[in-house]
Amino acid sequence: DSGVTQTPKHLITATGQRVTLRCSPRSGDLSVYWYQQSLDQGLQFLIQYYNGEERAKGNILERFSAQQFPDLHSELNLSSLELGDSALYFCASSVMAGGITDTQYFGPGTRLTVL
Amino acid sequence: GEDVEQSLFLSVREGDSSVINCTYTDSSSTYLYWYKQEPGAGLQLLTYIFSNMDMKQDQRLTVLLNKKDKHLSLRIADTQTGDSAIYFCAESITDSGGFKTIFGAGTRLFVKA
Numbered sequence: 001d002s003g004v005t006q007t008p009k010h011l012i013t014a015t016g017q018r019v020t021l022r023c024s025p026r027s028g029d030l031s032v033y034w035y036q037q038s039l040d041q042g043l044q045f046l047i048q049y050y051n052g053e054e055r056a057k058g059n060i061l062e063r064f065s066a067q068q069f070p071d072l073h074s075e076l077n078l079s080s081l082e083l084g085d086s087a088l089y090f091c092a093s094s095v096m097a098g099g100i101t102d103t104q105y106f107g108p109g110t111r112l113t114v115l
Numbered sequence: 116g117e118d119v120e121q122s123l124f125l126s127v128r129e130g131d132s133s134v135i136n137c138t139y140t141d142s143s144s145t146y147l148y149w150y151k152q153e154p155g156a157g158l159q160l161l162t163y164i165f166s167n168m169d170m171k172q173d174q175r176l177t178v179l180l181n182k183k184d185k186h187l188s189l190r191i192a193d194t195q196t197g198d199s200a201i202y203f204c205a206e207s208i209t210d211s212g213g214f215k216t217i218f219g220a221g222t223r224l225f226v227k228a
Contacts, residue, residue: 002157035218042220043158043203056215090157104216106150106157 003027004093004107012113018079021110025072025093031055032074033094033104034066038087049074050096078112086114119219121204126225133191135222137204140185147180149189150203152221158203161189191224199226 003026013019025032034046036059045058049068060066063081068074078085088111092104118140127133139147145166150158164171164178164187171178177190191198201221208215 002159004157043218045215045218048215058215092158103148103160103163106159108155108157 002105002107004091004105006089006091006107006110008110009108010111010113012115013081014115015081015083017081017114018077019081019112021076021078021089021091021112023074023076023091023093023107025074025091026105029093029095029105030072031094031096031102032068032072033092034060034074034076035090035092036087037090037109038084041087043090046076081114083114086112088112119204119206119217121202121219121222123220124223124225126227127194129194129196129226129228131194133189133194133198133224133226135189135191135202135204135224137187137189137219137222138185139187139204139206139217141206141208141217142185143208146207147178147187148203148205148207148216149176149178150205150218152201152203154200161202194224194226196226196228199224 005024007022031050033048036044046060048056066076088109090109091107094102094104096102121137148163149161151161152158175192179188201223203221204219
């Protein structure tokens with residue numbers, strides 16, 4: 001158990017809908033990262049927040065957005081969902097803002113299925 | 116550019132050694148990591164190596180780094196069926212004054228009893 005929690009575990013929804021994925025980092029960790037894992041794209045970094053502020057952006061679509069709240073939990077919002085958005089979404093957390101020794105700890109993931 | 120490449124599949128027999136290979140492109144890599152993902156679970160950090168090291172050993176795991184060729188390998192000795200998983204290679208690189216971690220696509224290890 002990494003100490004990172006994600007809810008829900010599974011989510012099934014229809015195209016065009018909007019969903020929110022939630023992540024609670026390990027106690028004491030200030031950074032939260034979001035990743036998308038699909039069969040054809042592998043593990044893709046989406047976005048990082050550090051202490052409430054956006055720190056780094058990866059391959060995140062404009063239809064997706066995220067935020068980190070004062071209690072450091074984070075939410076990833078996915079809107080206008082398409083079939084291709086079906087994937088595993090992982091959250092990871094780390095102590096700092098991403099230094100070279102700043103190990104990321106991954107949550108169990110949320111499996112999103114868009115029908 | 117930044118890219119981390121791994122072969123997609125590896126199949127070994129129980130008791131044999133497994134060697135999973137990875138190549139990376141960014142010469143500013145500072146730390147290189149191996150993560151393990153078991154079915155239905157998140158990624159778990161297995162081990163890491165600093166870029167000025169050639170080798171790191173941790174029980175059944177041996178990491179070899181050839182910085183000249185930008186090649187990283189993970190050797191698992193006496194592979195067990197419980198080692199069946201996807202193994203991700205990752206590099207931590209400097210980026211715009213900060214750092215980011217780039218992951219490979221993962222190597223799926225099958226261990227045959």
